[in-house]
Amino acid sequence: MSLDFDDNKDFCRGILELDETIRFVGKVDSGKVVSFVRRASPLLDDELSNMAHYQASHKANMEEMFDGQLGQTDWMITSKEQVKLITLFLDDGLLILSTEPDCNHDQLINKIKKLNIKI
Amino acid sequence: MNVLTATDTELFDKLCQKILELDSKIRFAGVISEMGKIISSSEKKGIKPILDKPELEMLFMEVALRVRMRHQFDRKLGVVDYTVSKRKRLVVMSFPYRNCILYATTEKDTNVDSITQKISELIRSPELIES
Numbered sequence: 001m002s003l004d005f006d007d008n009k010d011f012c013r014g015i016l017e018l019d020e021t022i023r024f025v026g027k028v029d030s031g032k033v034v035s036f037v038r039r040a041s042p043l044l045d046d047e048l049s050n051m052a053h054y055q056a057s058h059k060a061n062m063e064e065m066f067d068g069q070l071g072q073t074d075w076m077i078t079s080k081e082q083v084k085l086i087t088l089f090l091d092d093g094l095l096i097l098s099t100e101p102d103c104n105h106d107q108l109i110n111k112i113k114k115l116n117i118k119i
Numbered sequence: 120m121n122v123l124t125a126t127d128t129e130l131f132d133k134l135c136q137k138i139l140e141l142d143s144k145i146r147f148a149g150v151i152s153e154m155g156k157i158i159s160s161s162e163k164k165g166i167k168p169i170l171d172k173p174e175l176e177m178l179f180m181e182v183a184l185r186v187r188m189r190h191q192f193d194r195k196l197g198v199v200d201y202t203v204s205k206r207k208r209l210v211v212m213s214f215p216y217r218n219c220i221l222y223a224t225t226e227k228d229t230n231v232d233s234i235t236q237k238i239s240e241l242i243r244s245p246e247l248i249e250s
Contacts, residue, residue: 043195055188062181063204069169071207071227078189079235081197106232 008035018111021103029093031057131159134248141237144226151220155183
């Protein structure tokens with residue numbers, strides 16, 4: 001079941017409140033960011049930000065090429081000098097997060113799973 | 120990338136072997152060129168490969184393509200330390216290494232943080248690879 005805009009906003013806000021190291025939470029559906037919340041000022045301008053979100057969807061599609069052999073993807077992390085980029089594969093789209101680089105991603109993913117979100 | 124010397128490939132062979140020795144959960148370690156060609160690899164003894172050769176070649180091309188895509192944000196977000204994909208059957212990791220990509224897979228029930236730290240330390244310390 002897909003959520004409407006307000007539900008998605010609440011959903012993202014609920015995730016943001018889980019951990020102080022989270023900078024940004026977005027929900028992606030069919031390649032588009034349908035809702036997002038942020039704590040910190042963005043590192044990317046709008047144009048680069050849109051490209052980053054598009055890339056997250058594109059990478060998710062590329063991951064599907066090997067689902068048969070390697071199994072479906074639960075989550076992906078790219079750790080960079082300034083941020084960690086986390087993508088969680090949900091039943092109804094993607095959850096994309098950026099966090100501070102020192103975020104304990106294992107702990108964060110476990111916290112998100114405890115919200116009864118099916119990953 | 121620069122032309123590889125015999126010393127480079129020898130070093131890559133040692134690196135792949137050392138990575139397998141870091142943790143019993145590591146299944147495979149390989150060095151891939153930025154064009155997605157495998158240069159060197161080691162596989163844990165006794166495991167059954169999940170992908171056949173053509174599938175692996177396609178996967179490495181895809182890994183190389185993604186690494187290129189990620190460079191677009193380096194100026195604002197910093198360079199990539201590593202990437203990890205947790206899948207139902209295994210965990211896939213990649214690390215920038217010299218002008219190449221270090222690719223590794225582990226069992227699905229792996230402590231990802233611990234292994235990424237061990238591999239990062241190893242590739243930052245050539246003396247550890249030679250030891």
